[in-house]
Amino acid sequence: MSAAAKSPSIERHTIAVLVDNEAGVLARVIGLFAGRGYNIESLTVAEVDHAAHTSRITIVTSGTPEVIEQIEAQLGRLVPVHRVVNWTTAKPGIEREMALVKVSGTGERRVEALRLADAFRARVIDTTHASFVFEITGNPDKIDAFIDLMRPLGLADVSRTGVAAISRGPEPM
Amino acid sequence: MDRTGTAVEGVARAGAVEMSGAQMVIRALKDQGVKHIFGYPGGAVLPIYDALFADDEIVHVLCRHEQGATHAAEGYARSTGKPGVVLVTSGPGATNAVTGLTDALMDSIPLVVLTGQVATHLIGNDAFQECDTVGITRPCTKHNWLVKDVNALAHTIHEAFQIATTGRPGPVVVDIPKDVQFKKGGYVGPASIRHRTYRPKTDPELGQVVKAIDLMANAKRPVFYTGGGIVNSGPEASALLRELVKLAGFPITSTLMGLGAYPASDPQWLGMLGMHGTYEANKAMHDCDVMICLGARFDDRVTGRIDAFAPEAKKIHLDIDASQINKNVRVDVAIVADAGKTLKEMLHFWKTQKRKVDAAALAAWWKQIEQWRGKNSLAFKNSDKLIKPQHAIDRLYALTKGRDVYITTEVGQHQMWAAQRFKFEEPNRWMTSGGLGTMGYGLPAALGVQMAHPGSLVIDIAGEASVQMTMQEMSTAVQYELPIKIFILNNQYMGMVRQWQQLLHGGRYSHSYSEALPDFVKLAEAFGAVGLRAESPRELDAKIMEMIEVKKPVLFDVRVDPKENCYPMIPSGAAHDEMILSDAEEESAQVSEEGKMLV
Numbered sequence: 001m002s003a004a005a006k007s008p009s010i011e012r013h014t015i016a017v018l019v020d021n022e023a024g025v026l027a028r029v030i031g032l033f034a035g036r037g038y039n040i041e042s043l044t045v046a047e048v049d050h051a052a053h054t055s056r057i058t059i060v061t062s063g064t065p066e067v068i069e070q071i072e073a074q075l076g077r078l079v080p081v082h083r084v085v086n087w088t089t090a091k092p093g094i095e096r097e098m099a100l101v102k103v104s105g106t107g108e109r110r111v112e113a114l115r116l117a118d119a120f121r122a123r124v125i126d127t128t129h130a131s132f133v134f135e136i137t138g139n140p141d142k143i144d145a146f147i148d149l150m151r152p153l154g155l156a157d158v159s160r161t162g163v164a165a166i167s168r169g170p171e172p173m
Numbered sequence: 174m175d176r177t178g179t180a181v182e183g184v185a186r187a188g189a190v191e192m193s194g195a196q197m198v199i200r201a202l203k204d205q206g207v208k209h210i211f212g213y214p215g216g217a218v219l220p221i222y223d224a225l226f227a228d229d230e231i232v233h234v235l236c237r238h239e240q241g242a243t244h245a246a247e248g249y250a251r252s253t254g255k256p257g258v259v260l261v262t263s264g265p266g267a268t269n270a271v272t273g274l275t276d277a278l279m280d281s282i283p284l285v286v287l288t289g290q291v292a293t294h295l296i297g298n299d300a301f302q303e304c305d306t307v308g309i310t311r312p313c314t315k316h317n318w319l320v321k322d323v324n325a326l327a328h329t330i331h332e333a334f335q336i337a338t339t340g341r342p343g344p345v346v347v348d349i350p351k352d353v354q355f356k357k358g359g360y361v362g363p364a365s366i367r368h369r370t371y372r373p374k375t376d377p378e379l380g381q382v383v384k385a386i387d388l389m390a391n392a393k394r395p396v397f398y399t400g401g402g403i404v405n406s407g408p409e410a411s412a413l414l415r416e417l418v419k420l421a422g423f424p425i426t427s428t429l430m431g432l433g434a435y436p437a438s439d440p441q442w443l444g445m446l447g448m449h450g451t452y453e454a455n456k457a458m459h460d461c462d463v464m465i466c467l468g469a470r471f472d473d474r475v476t477g478r479i480d481a482f483a484p485e486a487k488k489i490h491l492d493i494d495a496s497q498i499n500k501n502v503r504v505d506v507a508i509v510a511d512a513g514k515t516l517k518e519m520l521h522f523w524k525t526q527k528r529k530v531d532a533a534a535l536a537a538w539w540k541q542i543e544q545w546r547g548k549n550s551l552a553f554k555n556s557d558k559l560i561k562p563q564h565a566i567d568r569l570y571a572l573t574k575g576r577d578v579y580i581t582t583e584v585g586q587h588q589m590w591a592a593q594r595f596k597f598e599e600p601n602r603w604m605t606s607g608g609l610g611t612m613g614y615g616l617p618a619a620l621g622v623q624m625a626h627p628g629s630l631v632i633d634i635a636g637e638a639s640v641q642m643t644m645q646e647m648s649t650a651v652q653y654e655l656p657i658k659i660f661i662l663n664n665q666y667m668g669m670v671r672q673w674q675q676l677l678h679g680g681r682y683s684h685s686y687s688e689a690l691p692d693f694v695k696l697a698e699a700f701g702a703v704g705l706r707a708e709s710p711r712e713l714d715a716k717i718m719e720m721i722e723v724k725k726p727v728l729f730d731v732r733v734d735p736k737e738n739c740y741p742m743i744p745s746g747a748a749h750d751e752m753i754l755s756d757a758e759e760e761s762a763q764v765s766e767e768g769k770m771l772v
Contacts, residue, residue: 020370023319024307035312053369066499073496079316079336082370 012041012062013088014095014165015072016173020080021047021055028078029057038071039063042097042140042162054082056173060140060163083173091167098161099143104131105154113153120146131156189359194323194349195220197360198287199228201330204363207231207258209249209624211242215262216302217289220354222260234624234653237645239266241617243273244643247282248618251604252579253625254407256283256337263289264302267348268309272611275313277344279608280430281405283337284344285330286314292352293321306348315343321350323358331363340373341494342405375493377510382518384506385465385489386528392463393534394541395423398446398475401430401607402468402493402512404600410513411435411600414467417520421530424542426454428469430607433597443542444551447475448743449589452550452752453542455741458483459749460541466490468512471501472608473771481748491515550741550754551593560710562587562662562733566594566634569660572717577629579622581605581615583639586668586739591634613642619657620649630658630721637663637690637730647700650726658720658727661693664735672738676759677769697728705729745771 019025026045033040041060048056061071068086075084087093101122103113106129117124117134120142126133136146140163147158167173192200198221202210211234214222225233236242239261246257257277261270267288277284291300307319316336320326326349333345389395397418403410411434418425418441425435426446435442444451446458455477458464464486469475471490476482482502490497490504491512498507508515522528553563566587580595581604582588588605597603604622606614615633623631633640640661650657662668670685694704703725707716713731720727738759741752746768753759 024311027308028311031311066503069499070496073498073500077494077496079368079371 008064010062010064011068011088012060013068013086014093014163015059015061015075016085016087016165017057017059017075018048018082018173019055019057019078020082021053022080025055025080026057028080029059029075032074032078033059033061033071036070036074038067042160044162044164058163058165085167085173087165087167093165093167095139095163095165096137097140097143097163098135098137099147100125100159101134101136101147101150101155102131102157103134103150103154104156106130109153113150116146116149116153122146189361191357192360193220193224193355193357194326195224195354197323197327197358198330198349198354199224199231200360201327201363202231202258205331205334206255209234210258210260211236211245211249211621212260213239213242213262213266215266215289217263217291217351218260218266218287218354220351221287221289221349232624233260234620234649236617236620236649238643239269240272240613241620241643241646241649243270243284243286244276244611244614244617245621245624245646245649246284247273247277247280247614248581248604248621249625250282250284250621251404251618252601252622254601256285256334257621259284259286261286261288262302263291263306264304266302267304267306267346271309271313272609274310274344274346276606276609276611276614278313278315280606281342281401282344283342285333285337286344286346287330288346288348289354290319290348290350293350294352296350306346310346313344314346315341317346317348319348319350320353323353323356326353326358327360327362328365331361331366332368334363335366335368336371340371340375373493374495374509375511375514377491377508377515377518379518381506381508382515383522385508386519386522386526388463388487388489388506389421389423389465389523390528390530392423393531394461394538395421395463395465395535396443396457396461397423397425397465397467398427398458398469399425399431399434399467400428400469402491403431403434406468406512408600410516413513413516413520417516417523420520420523422535423465423530424457424539426450426457428472428475428607429592429605431469432592432603433600436598437596438598445592447472448477449593449739449741451593452548452741452754453545455743455749455752456545457542461486464488466504467516468492470497473501476501477743477751478746478748483749548754550752553737556734557710559734560707560713560731562590562664562737563594564710565660565662565713565731565733566590568713569632569634569717570595572714573630573632573721576721577626578602579604579619579626579629579631581618581622581631581633583615583633583635584610584612585636585639585670586664586672586737587634587636587662589669589739590662595634612639614639616640616643616657616659617646617649619659620646620653620655623650623655623657624653631656632658632660635659635661636668637661637665637693638667638687641691644696647697647702647726647728651701656724656726658729660720660729661731662733663690663693663730664733664737665690666735668737669739675738676744676762677764693728693730697726700726702726702728706732708732744768
């Protein structure tokens, strides 16, 4: 037994899964996580190649290194899975998430919200005299920080897409 | 993206022969070489049963419950190396098959289960006998399909056989709505299959093989630990294993699922390992310096307390399923490949590189092992008044030795005694529910084995509690004249539950005693089978001979000592070197609080 086997360190990993776009494939992936007690922090999914009939699922998960290794292996075992890549360990990856953030309020708080949004390069996509809806894109930490700042300024609603990820450099997945 | 509602799509292919979906099912089974199927009809599979009626090649075995059909198919598969095929209806037909599917998944048994489904336009409407079969069976199959287009049906069935039987084998489900069975479409043959994503890896990386034999050649205290993967790989893998073990001169032990891959009569054989394994097997596992795990998965029944498992060993792990590597135990050399192919390469490199073992160290290791063997951990105190269950199995073994025997079991004490004491010389002769531990497995499994091997002696070593769970299948045995022998070690208790209650729950035998048991002799007669009973050791041999000789299904009620416990035993949460060998030791055994939490 290595010392690592006892290590309780929890790590956050972003895993991309290229799957055949067939009926029930998302249920297989989610069922695997639920059935084996793995965490899902976020999950995004969409068809990425209509002609090739493939979809890409990006999962942000957390666990010990042993659990992460199991997650990758278990995903690889599913029949409709083409590839599994861990952007946290296998290749340097870039992560982006988009959020729509609604802030309600008037007066100085409204002005402050707009000023902060500008600093975060968030765009205003809906405005009333008493509210803004901001669109913000970035890595999940940046979005967390923005939402925290909006909280005292009248944060009313948040919708996040979950993480999309891709590798740096010229190589595909 | 989850294109629910379209399911499997197909296109009519050029050159395809037109026929109904139901006819396609039968044609596809024949093209896959299927001779026997186990099933139960119902509304949603009537068109397929109609096509079966018109066919005179495939033999359909009508079981009495869909669970029985799945276990029969498992027994058939395990004893032949071919996939077991099941045909059941929608709704309850499918849900009753779930236990067999899960059992087959845990033990890597290839099953192709065809389920009827309500017509496509009714799906989702809570129609009569509708259930979400693919949803329910998703976690208990290797893969499953709902076929909504008749032009995809033949292709899907061929794909189902491919997935069930290759890589790590397992059960698959093809769910076929009734309208698809009626519709006409184009049939394509098995040659059409090339799966878009499924590419099981079966060839070993040679660098890893060399690393493995390096470890073996330098080992001072080696042990082979083999499992069901050897059996699944086919008879050649067992032959190669024997050659490698002989060549190296190392001791070998095996899991419950791996029994028979190495002959139990051989002096290098240490017996089964694990919770009820022999003293020498578990001590060798604990003290070894190189462990060669071939086709086994470090199951909790094998490892005992995981942080005390083989603390000094370098571990080699061969498995066809990459997800088994480093799952429970971190290993030093991992090989993801087929067992037979890997053994071939191991032998090749061992011979061509002229590897030698450390003979002096190995001799000392064997000396140590002989000392452990001297404990005679399977010994028991026999009686001339009560039939001891161990004695019953010993006599069954002695009186059937040399015959063409297949053994199935139920789950519990009798299963462990059978695994410990019945000596298997060949693979595919031992059918038992290992991973799931399904009481009620053995009787229907025996049916499947007997169907595949009509002239052989097929015995279910059973307990009186387990066997009642699928007793209805005696009716199937009588109908098809399958002379299976149900050898019931009747102790009136759920013996293993009682043993655990004695060890862990202060002897409070909560609901583990069967107050009312059927008269098994009369029950056998009611089914049209033969009933036998033995109550004293004196009559045992003659009754066993009678059971063997009679050409009909037999229920043999062997009344055994109700209080006998199964030893040796590693209590849950304990390590390999903390075995309990007898009742006397059990009284003083301390089970940790953590251990009590474990199953």
